[in-house]
Structures are given as structure tokens and as C-alpha cells.
Amino acid sequence: MGELNLENLKKYKDEILKAEITSLLALWEKINPGKQNKSQINIIKKFLSNWEYIIRDKKLKILEEEIDLWNDFLNNWRNKWRSQKDNKYLLQVLYGIGESLNSGIDKGFPDDNAKLEPENDRWLSNSFGSFKNKIIYLSLDKDTINNIISNLECYIKNFLDSESINWDEIKLIKKKIKNLYYRLLSDDRFPINDVSLWEQAYMATTMFKASLSEYILKNNNIQSLPKRMDVRWRILGIQYDKLRLAEKGYKPQQIQWYREVSNEIDDEIKKLLEYDYPIGNEIYRDETGVYFLVGEDLGEDLKNGSSLVKLSDDLKEIKDKIIKIFKDKSFDEFYPAIFLTKPSRGIMNLTHLLEAAKENFLKVDLSKKGNDICIERSNSGRAVGICQVCGQRLVFERDKSDENKNICDICLKEKTQGRIERWFKNRDKETIWIDELKDKNDKIALITMKFELHDWLNGDMLNSLLVREKDFNAYFSMIKDLLNLIKSELSKEELESLEIDNTAEDKINKFLLLYDAGGIYEPFNEVYETLKKNKNIDNVTGRHKDLVKRLLVEDWIEDFSFFDKSSRMITINKKKNKSIQDSLQDNNAKGHLYKIFAINYLILQIYNTLLERSIGDRWEEFICERLEDKDKNQGEHKIDFDKRKIYWNNLNDSDIEFLSTLILQFLFRKNPSPARLRRIWESTKEFLEEIKSDLCAFAGIEENRRKRFYWEWKDVKVINSNNNISDKEYQDGDSLFWADKDKIYLISYIKDLKAGKEFNLKESTGNGNVIASVLYTDNTKFEYYQPYISIIEPTPISWQFIIPAEYVPNLIDNVMKKYYENFKFVYGKLPLHIGIVVQDYKKPLYVGIKALRIIRRDVEDTEKLILKEKACKIKNVLKCQKIEESLNDTQNYFSLYSGSHKKGYEFYLKPNDKNKKWISSIDKLRDDEEINIIPNTFDFEFLDTNTRRNDIYYDDNNKYKRKINFKSGRPYDLDTWKKFKKFKELFSKNNISGSIRSTKLQNLISVIYDKWEDLVSDSNQIKNDTEAIKAFLASSFVNILKLNNDKELADGIKELVDIDKTEKDEGIYEALKEKMTTENLQLFLDMFEFWHTTLKEV
Known part of the structure; x- marks a missing residue:
């Protein structure tokens, strides 16, 4: 690898950016309503040639070569780029290389006759086969569409004519193109309607931009045009632990600061690498950092033989700028690790960085971190401790305040007081007051929703999807x-x-x-x-x-x-x-x-x-390993990937069988193109974002629960007219208020607030004297707010947030309903895990957040989550389909499963021999045939003590169930949620027999606890008594709950332990005795724990 000339990048920055925006028009032909986006609408620009009068004569000078953006780039580029020899076609050739790789891999090889149905009602699916939306031409009228195009035309003309490039203008143009392309098909063949024109165009442009920047960095003039086989890319990761940052905050305001500053850092880095030093584009962002596609030669191999590489020393200036963003934004508190992947032709290597994230967090670059710690400081007094928020800066006597005793000056001003000012300007948005989130029992629920997305991001799971039958x-x-x-x-x-x-x-x-x-x-x-x-x-x-x-x-x-x-x-x-x-x-x-x-x-x-x-x-490594090619002498090799060559005479019969399988698999499967992988994580991220945008509806939070009452100054009775009411927090018992300028806000949720209630406001700290009072009446003014707190923003993988605990059941119901709408065709292949931590609202928030980090259950090997299920389970999930989905037989392409059968297609689901499996469409399997799935799961923990979080520990050798024997039933398959709901129905306080049953239930629970240790003991003596224990417990169910006299309850208990309801009530004892397994008893105890101990509903 030669030297990289950063001065060239700076010199030709504007040219790179103009070429980038121009390249986003290269696929314009696809918007033509007469082609794949079929519609009767008449638009003003159907063809790429319609842009000629805007772009012609627009010239760029790159490496001293003058390039006409129309004649030398866009004009007929698709048919000409492969045969170009003149240096002035550099842009056309680089774009053609990137687009051909992205498009060729993306489309795969669907049947040309498999056109999307309905033919005149075209639609896009998400990456998992479910209906997403109809094309934009079917939802907007002609005038609106043409106005969008005319507006875009104006912006692009002004941009190309401009002598100074503006970052905000670039973002705006991309946003306008996205809004048009995102609801248009890239291809009208089924099932490749899962990639929109936007993903196709954006990733082709991103590959082009990265290659162009790399070429400019490596050369001082255009010596020759690049060859397609020589072009590869890397992924640059700026990694830091956003979840760990959230754990630092002990107040919602501080959590919000860490969340927002992370977004600001990512956005600043995006501007730095896309605009200031345009080496590539952002392709991915999650809780581990932000990631960019860049050219191959921007990385240098590490000497330790690592699969990751470092940023080239020639780009130290860029690296220093990245570090400075962290230094300035975090006030010298946290820094990133910066690594790149090995080069490849796609972006599947992204998972190499994600897998190494935890390890990389320990390799952060601290070269710019200050280390001046002075115990004595004359103007602030002597240091009295370490800040309990940042954990780095010293706290001095002067920094201490009554309400924030051990917090440094920066954390107080920036992360606490500054957040209140921002809240005040956005009071209708999510709250920053934990008291507004307590439920009727003073509980809050910290929730994580997490997709096991790893095998989708590395492309493995796409091997279980087809493009043709x-x-x-x-x-x-x-x-x-x-x-x-x-x-x-x-x-x-x-x-x-x-x-x-x-x-x-x-x-x-x-x-x-x-x-x-x-x-x-x-x-x-x-x-x-x-x-x-x-x-x-x-x-x-x-x-x-x-x-x-x-x-x-x-x-x-x-x-x-x-x-x-x-x-x-x-x-x-x-x-x-x-x-x-x-x-x-x-x-x-x-x-x-x-x-x-x-x-x-x-x-x-x-x-x-x-x-x-x-x-x-990884497929290259697997192929070489499978062909035993690694240790062979030069003349004995079977494949040379660098030369793109197969040495056919060296192949034996086994090799040919192996390669035949792979070739067929790569022809039939959905291919992991850059565009498709981007669509995958956009689909899961949008799922979580849509839940966040309407969280009150998903959680069933009533309108009255979203009211924040306030009193104007004229309605406030000041006790001592000589006292001014300062802008700060006040309280009356457990009720908190915030005074700001001319209003006082009630910032606590109060159950059953009655007219005539008077509040006497006292300072939260001080002598406790009443300063003012306010009276709640039926006419007290109110404003609406959102009763939740985001801990992190939704990412493609997860979202963490806090809501009042009593709404958790509604949330689970509605999230799963949405899951089935969006991901039914890949049920069992795209698992969603919901982790719930409930605690008293007065407990330290960081305790719950640390517990939430554990209960999100980070799984290193998803194969350990696989369960055997009957095919009928998937068939039941697929019964409810939209017309568009059923017309195209979507399940035949997306709902393929491995199992005990030998039907369908024998593919390598992962690049190793043990994962060569037969997969078959669910429709081709008998109802009773066993298939492999990874279930959706949920787990919960009630933190009645701070140390309870230590109970959340998963056993990776037991399908990531809880390690503690007493809780080893958790997490539960979300299909078990139906039983949880049935349990509440039977024993709820709202049930007409609820109070009577509740007393009986608690007696039964005590009996089960008494016998639990004996039941799970390894003692041989006790093992011999197991049948007697089961008989005793079955008798306890019957006698304590009076099942022979309560048919509704008896039928409900049968449902909970999977006893056929046709079983006669007289025989319930014998049936129950067979069902007194540790799994059923554990489930019964956990349902009681959830509804009684945690939510106080039974």
C-alpha cells in the first residue's frame, strides 16, 4: 500500500461531494412509472436524460483531469462503463464497479417471470417479507409528485452551481431524494421487492464515494482506470459503550444528557467523515458506536495478526479530529476505540467489529485525555471525593450542594441543571422526572427490547430465504x-x-x-x-x-x-x-x-x-478450509481468491460436490448485498422507532395519565410576601413541584387526585418551612406530556426505556401484535427478547439500569437458543396475512425451516460443515414435523433489594436460561405470555372471585415453596420421594383452590399446565399429578411473582 495524500482529499473535497450528489441520480430511470414502479401517473422526469440540461457543462477537475458530469459520467453510464479506457471516465468506471457489485449481489437471480402482484398495485415489503407500504405513486397525486421532483431539481442545480459546499444543503438534498426513492421499487420481481430504490442508490453511491476518495488519496494524477476485480472496501468503526454511559446517570436528566451527547458525537463524526474529510458514508449506528464504509487502503494491518486493522498513520489528522470531538463533547470524560475490518466486496464484515465491541471498549484511545488532578484547589477548597456521575472528576467543597452532594461542577451544570432548561422548552415530550413515572403502586418498569440480529447482519440467516423455487x-x-x-x-x-x-x-x-x-x-x-x-x-x-x-x-x-x-x-x-x-x-x-x-x-x-x-x-475462509487449500503448495491450490481463479484440474469429486452446493445456494438464496443488509437493520430500527413514537398507545397509557397540572402565579398563595419563589424544586410529602418563572408544575403522578386537594410547598432542602400553597380544582390547568424516559435511542438491535410498571402487560400485548404484523414470515428466525426490571421509583435509578444491562441478555451463540417445535406452530402464525402477501405466496420464500426433515434445499446456513441443513417451506411440511426455531422471549426481575440484580445471570450451556435454579424457567417463550394473562384472569382482584381465590393462592404458593427444595434436590433419598411430593402438590392444588367446586378455576388451571379441558373434573387430581413437573411449578411461581409481588395485580 502506498502513501495516502491527505492534502489531495482536502483539495478535491468539493469535487467529491458534487460527484456524490450527482451519483444519486444514476438510477433515476427506475422511477419511471412505465417500468417497475408501474402507475398511470405522468411525471415530469421519467428518464435520466431529462437531467441533461441541468447537469451538462458542469465540470469537475479531479487530479488535474477535467471531467464532465454528464458526458463523462451519467450519460448512458450503464452500457459504457465496462469498456471505457480514457481517464476522463474515472467517475463512471468507479460508480459502475460499485453499483454492479451492489446490484448484482442484491438482486440475486429471481425468476424473470415472477412479477410482483398485484401488477397495478405495486408495494414494498420490509426485509422479512411483510407488507411495508405501497409505492409513492399510489399515495400521492401527480402534482405533489412533480412538485417534489421540481423542488429537488432546483436544489441540485443550485448545489452544482455553488462555489462553496454547505453540509446542511447536502443533508437536505439527500433527505429529499430519500423521501422519493424510499417508497419506490428497485426491482419489480418477487421476492426482491424488499429493497427500495433508496437503499440501492445510497449504497451504490456510498461505495462509489469511498472508492473515489481512496483513489484521490492514493494518486496525484489519473494514471489508469481501476479494475473491477481490484476494488474492495473496509468498514471503519468508531466504537464506544453507549449502554455503559447510560448506567452512569443516577437521575433521568443525566441519563438524557448521555443519550443526547452520544447522538451529537455520532452526528459530528458523520459530518467529519462525510463532509470535512469525505472518505465515505455512514452505513450503520447502534449502541456500540457508528460505522462507515471506506476504501481498502485506508486501513493498516496490526502486527498482532488481529482480524481488525487500524486507521492508516497517514490519516492521523482525521483520527485526531475524531478524538477531539469526544474530548470536547464529553468534557474529557470518555473516548472511542477506532478500528477497521479486513477488506471485502460487501459489508458483512461489519459483524467482526460488532463481535469485538466489548473487547475494543477496553482499547480506547486516551491520547488526548487530560490527567491533571489537583487535590487542593484554592478557589474551591479541598477535594472531598470523586463525582458519582462521571466517576472521574473530583468534587470540591464549593461544588457541593444540598441536593447534589457528590457531583462535580461540570456534571451539575451540564448534565443536571442544563437538562431542566431543555425540558422546560419541550415539556410535551418525554419527561425527565422519575416521579411522573411511578404507577399506582409507586413502581417503575425499566424495559429493554432487543433483537438477536447478529446472524442477519452477517448474512447467515439470508441463507434460509429464497429468491426462486x-x-x-x-x-x-x-x-x-x-x-x-x-x-x-x-x-x-x-x-x-x-x-x-x-x-x-x-x-x-x-x-x-x-x-x-x-x-x-x-x-x-x-x-x-x-x-x-x-x-x-x-x-x-x-x-x-x-x-x-x-x-x-x-x-x-x-x-x-x-x-x-x-x-x-x-x-x-x-x-x-x-x-x-x-x-x-x-x-x-x-x-x-x-x-x-x-x-x-x-x-x-x-x-x-x-x-x-x-x-x-468468512465464506472465503470456509471454502479454503473445506478444500484443504490453506497449507498446500502453490501448484496444488484449488482456488486463488486474489486472482479470482479456480484450478479445475486440482478438484476432486468431493470438491465438486461441495462447490456445486455453494453455487446452487448462492443462486437460490437471498443475497447479502450492501443494500439488503442496510434494509434489514433499517427494518428492525423502524420497528422500535415506531413503538417509541406511539409508546403511550402501545402501553395503553390513558389520556388522563398524560396530564401534567400547573398553576399560574395568580393562583399561587405565597405564605410570606417578602419571600420570592425561586425557580427550583419544591415538595409536599412525596409530591414534587417545579417552579419556573410564572408557573408551578406538579411533576409527580398522584393517583386519584381529588378536587379540593391543597398542596403546601416546601423547599426540597432547608428548614422545611412552607413557602407557598396551591389548590387543585376541577379547573386546574394542565398540559400533556409523554410519561416515559428513553435510556438509549432505538437502534437496529435494541431500545431501552422506562414506563409506569402497571402498563407493562399492555405493552407486551401490543408489541407482540406489531411483531407478528412485521415479522411473521421469519417467526423463529428473528427472535425478539423483552427484558423487564421493576423497582420502587425512589430506589437509585442506576441500580435498575445496571440490572437492565444484564437482563437484555447478550447472546454470543444463537444456536444455543434453538428449540424443536411442531410445524403447525408456524402455520398458525402465518394464518393472518395481507392480500398482497398471500397473492405472492410469501411464505414459500421467507418461511423456510430446518429440522428433522430432509425436504427442500440442502444449504450451508452458516459457513461451516455442521450447519449444512435441509430447509423447507413451512407449507411443504406436515403439521407434526419438528422444525428448529429460536423463540421470542421475555424475562423480568423485581428489585426489592439492590442485590437482587445478581439473580440475573444466564447459563450459556442451558439455552441462556437463568443460572439460579429457582429462576431457571426464565426467560420464557413469549407464547407463554398467554398463560401469564390467564393466571391474572383467574386470580385478579378484578375477578368476582378474585379476593377469595387470592387468599387460597397465597396458601398454595407457600406449600409449593416448602416442597421446592425437596423436588429439585439431587439427594437419592429425596429422588425416591419425588412421586409422593408430586402427589402431595397435586392434592394441594385440588384442595386448597377447591377445584372440584370451582369449574372456571379448574378449567383455567388445566390450561396453565396443559391438561386437556375435556378431562373430567373428577379426574383432575390424577391429571395434575402428572403435570407437577419443576417446569410447571416454576412457571406457576413466576406468574405469582410477576402479578402479585411485582405488579400487585393479584
Whole structure:
């Protein structure tokens, strides 16, 4: 790798940014209502050529080369970029490389005839097959659409004409393009309607921008145009632990500060790397940091052999700027780790950074951190301790206040008092007062919702989705035959001995029809038939002549045994040798050119399918390992990924079977393109964002519960007219108030607040004298607020927040309803975990947040979560489909599962031998067949003491269940939530028999606790008594709960422990005895813990 010239990047910054915005128009043809986004609407710009009059004559000077943005870049770029030789086409070639890789991988090879239905009612799905929205043309009228386009046209014209580039202007243009593209299809074939035009355009532009910036950094002039096979990218991660930051705050205001400053830091870094030093674009952001796509040569390998690399030393200036953003924004409190991935052709390596995040958090760059700690400070007094918020700065005598005794001056002013000022300006948004979140029992619930997204981000789970339905065994056999054909024909020592019979022709055609017909099959068929019939390359049409010449040059012929590399001659037969060029004219040779073309064309497609989609990724490592290629000598290698070459003669039968499986898999599966991976995390992030945006509805928080009462100054009775009421916090018992300017706000939730209630306001600290009073009446004014607190912002992986505890059941109900709407087709493959921590609102908030960090359950190996389930379970989930979903048989492409069967497709679900599994559409399986799923789960913990969080510890050897025996039933499959609800229904205080049953229930619970240790004991003596214990417990259920006299309760208990309701009531004892398992008893105890101890509902 050569040196990187940062001065070049600065010099050509504006040119890079103008080229970037221009490139976002390259796919404009796709908005045409006459094509994939079919509609009767008439728009003013249907074609890319409609932009010519805006863009023509707009020139950029890059590395001293003048480039016309229209003639040398956008104009007919798709058909021209591969054949360009002149340096002025640098932009066109770089964009073509990025777009072709992104688009080719993204689309995969769906059936050309599988058009999206309904044909005249086009729609987009999310990444998981569920209906997302109809195309924008079906929801907005012609005038509105044309106004959007005209507005965009105006902004782009002004931008390209401008001599000074503005960051806000760039963001605005991208936002306007996104708003148009995001609701348009990139392709109208099903099932690839899961990627919008925006993801396609944004990722193509991002790859282009990264490559252009890298080229400018590496060169002082344009010496030659880059080759497609040489272009790769890295992912640059700026990593820091946002969850750990949230744990620092002991007041909501401080948590809010850490959350917002993290967003500000990410946004500042985005501006730095996309605008100030435009080396790439942001592609991902979550609780571990923010990530960018950059060129390959921006990274330098570490000497320790790590899979991660460091930012090039030539870019130290950029690195220092990143560090300075953290220093300034965090007040020198926290810093990032900065690493890049190994290079690859896609973005699946992102997970390498995510997996290493915890380790990388320990490798933060502290080069700019101050270390001046002075115990004595004359103007502040002597240091009295360490700040309990930041944990770094000293607290001095002068810093101390009565209400914030151990907090440094910065944390007090910036993270506490400053947040109150911001709250006051946004009082209708989420609260910062924990007292407003207590429920009727003074409890708050801290909640995490977390997707196990790892296997989607690295592309593994896409191996269980299809782009087309075909007979796996038939096509596997065909591809194996073709690979053997290639190997056989390459070994022929005479050109005239090459043989492609009718059977081979049929198989070649059938294989190529798996690809894009217009782009792959038809060119081959036309050239093949021409060469076979006319035996002359001159008869090939001009548009395909370059392709023929490319596949008949030495680089492509050298692998045939009839070619002598030393003499560079072709052996036509035993009597005749010719050079390659002469062979093209030799009568004996010309009749065999079509065979060379066919073999090389096959090899080209296999290289593009197999090598391009695995290079630089775990699949490359797996292929090399599986072929035992790592330790071989140079001449014995089977695949060279750097040269994009397969050494066919070195392959054995086992190798050919293996490669045939992979080729077929890569043809049939959904491909992990940059655009599709971006759509995946956008889908899960939007799911969480939509819940946040309407959280009150999801949690069922009533309108009255969202009222904050306040009193204007004229309604406040001041006790001593000489006393001014300062802007600060006041209290009356447990009720808190905030005075600000001319109003006093009640910032505590008070259950059953009655008219006539008078509050006597005292200072929260001080002598406790009443300063003023206010009277609550039916006419007291109020404003609405949002009774929740975000701990972190929603990310593609998770969201953490706080709500009143009593609304948790409503939230679970509605979140799961939304889950099934959005992700039903991948139920069991995209698990959602809900973790709930409930505590008294007066307890230290950081205790609950630390517990929440644990209960989010970070899983390193999702395979350990797999359960066996009956296929009927998935079928029940899929019964409720939208018309659009059912018309396209969505489940046949998305709802494929492995299990005990051997049906469907035998794929490597992960790049290792143990994960070669048969997957089949759920519709093709019997109801009673077992399949593998990862269930949605929920866990909860009531922190009655601070140390209770130590109970939250997961056993990775037992499906990540709780380690503590007494709670090892948690977390529960969310399908068990139905039983939790049934338990409440049976024993709720609102039930007509609830109070009577509640007393009986508590007696039964005591009995179960008494026998629990005996039941789970390893003692042989006690094991022998197990049946007696079960009999005793069954009898206790019957007798204590009076089940023989309470049919409703008896039926309910049957439901809780899975006893057939048709079982006669007289036989309930015997049935219960069989169900007195530790799992059922544990569930019963946990349901009591949840509804009685935690929520006080039974």
C-alpha cells in the first residue's frame, strides 16, 4: 500500500461531494412509472436524460483531469462503463464497479417471470417479507409528485452551481431524494421487492464515494482506470459503550444528557467523515458506536495478526479530529476505540467489529485525555471525593450542594441543571422526572427490547430465504455435471477434441436461465449460436463482440491443456499448432471456438457467483478450509481468491460436490448485498422507532395519565410576601413541584387526585418551612406530556426505556401484535427478547439500569437458543396475512425451516460443515414435523433489594436460561405470555372471585415453596420421594383452590399446565399429578411473582 495524500482529499473535497450528489441520480430511470414502479401517473422526469440540461457543462477537475458530469459520467453510464479506457471516465468506471457489485449481489437471480402482484398495485415489503407500504405513486397525486421532483431539481442545480459546499444543503438534498426513492421499487420481481430504490442508490453511491476518495488519496494524477476485480472496501468503526454511559446517570436528566451527547458525537463524526474529510458514508449506528464504509487502503494491518486493522498513520489528522470531538463533547470524560475490518466486496464484515465491541471498549484511545488532578484547589477548597456521575472528576467543597452532594461542577451544570432548561422548552415530550413515572403502586418498569440480529447482519440467516423455487436435487445434479464438464474439457490436449453435445448444451442453457435472462442468458445464446453456425468471430454483433474477444484471449485460454504456455501456441490437433490469433482464422480451429466460448462463459458466471460473493468474508475462509487449500503448495491450490481463479484440474469429486452446493445456494438464496443488509437493520430500527413514537398507545397509557397540572402565579398563595419563589424544586410529602418563572408544575403522578386537594410547598432542602400553597380544582390547568424516559435511542438491535410498571402487560400485548404484523414470515428466525426490571421509583435509578444491562441478555451463540417445535406452530402464525402477501405466496420464500426433515434445499446456513441443513417451506411440511426455531422471549426481575440484580445471570450451556435454579424457567417463550394473562384472569382482584381465590393462592404458593427444595434436590433419598411430593402438590392444588367446586378455576388451571379441558373434573387430581413437573411449578411461581409481588395485580 502506498502513501495516502491527505492534502489531495482536502483539495478535491468539493469535487467529491458534487460527484456524490450527482451519483444519486444514476438510477433515476427506475422511477419511471412505465417500468417497475408501474402507475398511470405522468411525471415530469421519467428518464435520466431529462437531467441533461441541468447537469451538462458542469465540470469537475479531479487530479488535474477535467471531467464532465454528464458526458463523462451519467450519460448512458450503464452500457459504457465496462469498456471505457480514457481517464476522463474515472467517475463512471468507479460508480459502475460499485453499483454492479451492489446490484448484482442484491438482486440475486429471481425468476424473470415472477412479477410482483398485484401488477397495478405495486408495494414494498420490509426485509422479512411483510407488507411495508405501497409505492409513492399510489399515495400521492401527480402534482405533489412533480412538485417534489421540481423542488429537488432546483436544489441540485443550485448545489452544482455553488462555489462553496454547505453540509446542511447536502443533508437536505439527500433527505429529499430519500423521501422519493424510499417508497419506490428497485426491482419489480418477487421476492426482491424488499429493497427500495433508496437503499440501492445510497449504497451504490456510498461505495462509489469511498472508492473515489481512496483513489484521490492514493494518486496525484489519473494514471489508469481501476479494475473491477481490484476494488474492495473496509468498514471503519468508531466504537464506544453507549449502554455503559447510560448506567452512569443516577437521575433521568443525566441519563438524557448521555443519550443526547452520544447522538451529537455520532452526528459530528458523520459530518467529519462525510463532509470535512469525505472518505465515505455512514452505513450503520447502534449502541456500540457508528460505522462507515471506506476504501481498502485506508486501513493498516496490526502486527498482532488481529482480524481488525487500524486507521492508516497517514490519516492521523482525521483520527485526531475524531478524538477531539469526544474530548470536547464529553468534557474529557470518555473516548472511542477506532478500528477497521479486513477488506471485502460487501459489508458483512461489519459483524467482526460488532463481535469485538466489548473487547475494543477496553482499547480506547486516551491520547488526548487530560490527567491533571489537583487535590487542593484554592478557589474551591479541598477535594472531598470523586463525582458519582462521571466517576472521574473530583468534587470540591464549593461544588457541593444540598441536593447534589457528590457531583462535580461540570456534571451539575451540564448534565443536571442544563437538562431542566431543555425540558422546560419541550415539556410535551418525554419527561425527565422519575416521579411522573411511578404507577399506582409507586413502581417503575425499566424495559429493554432487543433483537438477536447478529446472524442477519452477517448474512447467515439470508441463507434460509429464497429468491426462486426450483427442484434442488435436479439442479444440484445438473451443476455437478457442468463442473465436471468444465474440468473434463479443460484437460483436453487437442482443440479438436473439445465436445459439447446436445445434452451438455441443454444443461448449460438451463443453468444460465437461472441468471438474469437479458443480461446473462440472451447474450450467451446469441453468441453461441452465431459462433456455432458461422464459425467466425466477425459474425458476432458489435454489442457482444467485446465479450467474445475477452473470453478468447490468453488469460482465458491458458487453463486449457491444448494451450502451451511456454510457446503460447494452441494444439489444434496432433499435426497442427497455431497461435491464438491465427487460431481465430484457422478453418480447423474456427469450428471449435463456440466450445471455448461456452466453457469460458460458464467459468465466468461461476467466478461471479461463487468468488465475488465470498471474497474477504468468512465464506472465503470456509471454502479454503473445506478444500484443504490453506497449507498446500502453490501448484496444488484449488482456488486463488486474489486472482479470482479456480484450478479445475486440482478438484476432486468431493470438491465438486461441495462447490456445486455453494453455487446452487448462492443462486437460490437471498443475497447479502450492501443494500439488503442496510434494509434489514433499517427494518428492525423502524420497528422500535415506531413503538417509541406511539409508546403511550402501545402501553395503553390513558389520556388522563398524560396530564401534567400547573398553576399560574395568580393562583399561587405565597405564605410570606417578602419571600420570592425561586425557580427550583419544591415538595409536599412525596409530591414534587417545579417552579419556573410564572408557573408551578406538579411533576409527580398522584393517583386519584381529588378536587379540593391543597398542596403546601416546601423547599426540597432547608428548614422545611412552607413557602407557598396551591389548590387543585376541577379547573386546574394542565398540559400533556409523554410519561416515559428513553435510556438509549432505538437502534437496529435494541431500545431501552422506562414506563409506569402497571402498563407493562399492555405493552407486551401490543408489541407482540406489531411483531407478528412485521415479522411473521421469519417467526423463529428473528427472535425478539423483552427484558423487564421493576423497582420502587425512589430506589437509585442506576441500580435498575445496571440490572437492565444484564437482563437484555447478550447472546454470543444463537444456536444455543434453538428449540424443536411442531410445524403447525408456524402455520398458525402465518394464518393472518395481507392480500398482497398471500397473492405472492410469501411464505414459500421467507418461511423456510430446518429440522428433522430432509425436504427442500440442502444449504450451508452458516459457513461451516455442521450447519449444512435441509430447509423447507413451512407449507411443504406436515403439521407434526419438528422444525428448529429460536423463540421470542421475555424475562423480568423485581428489585426489592439492590442485590437482587445478581439473580440475573444466564447459563450459556442451558439455552441462556437463568443460572439460579429457582429462576431457571426464565426467560420464557413469549407464547407463554398467554398463560401469564390467564393466571391474572383467574386470580385478579378484578375477578368476582378474585379476593377469595387470592387468599387460597397465597396458601398454595407457600406449600409449593416448602416442597421446592425437596423436588429439585439431587439427594437419592429425596429422588425416591419425588412421586409422593408430586402427589402431595397435586392434592394441594385440588384442595386448597377447591377445584372440584370451582369449574372456571379448574378449567383455567388445566390450561396453565396443559391438561386437556375435556378431562373430567373428577379426574383432575390424577391429571395434575402428572403435570407437577419443576417446569410447571416454576412457571406457576413466576406468574405469582410477576402479578402479585411485582405488579400487585393479584
